[in-house]
Amino acid sequence: MKSIGLPQNPEDPPFWRVKRLDEMSPAEWESLCDGCARCCLNKLEDWDTGEIVWTDVACELLDCDTCRCKDYENRAKTVPDCIQLTVEEVNTLTWLPPTCAYRLVREGKDLYWWHPLVSGDPETVHEAGVSVRGRAVSETGMRIEEYEDHVVTWPGEVPESEEFHHDSR
16 A cells, blocks of 8 residues: 555655645645644734734644544534634635644655654654643633633744754745
8 A cells, every 4th residue: 555645666756845835735735734733722813913822722623642533534513613724724824833734844844754755653753842732621621711811822833942943845
């Protein structure tokens, strides 16, 4: 069986280096998600300025330990404002994390070493401290007024470490 991430011929570049987002198959598109779950964190928008800030409050469907959606296939029915990323969304959303593979590919950059497509291990995103594991709380039972007490900046940042440097394509 052929792996989605790395080509069978080691001399061929991986798909994310040669394809635009709109050229990817559904399987390639889905595999770009590194499982960090940063996009599953609630954000607050200042109605006057339009500024968006992150919170550490996760969607009710996010399992904060595994960083996976508890009902991925039906998430839009349960959470109507769940963003289902499309090429158009990736091109227009300003709040996508700087570590997001969709954003990186759109910007012509390579994936980080900890991305499962590069490392071959879905745990590296957690081991590298990129995911929300251990840093997010569920919105279940929380009042919206409490969200302001949970404003954080780390989801919009790239972790500071020499290990995270990568080159453009």
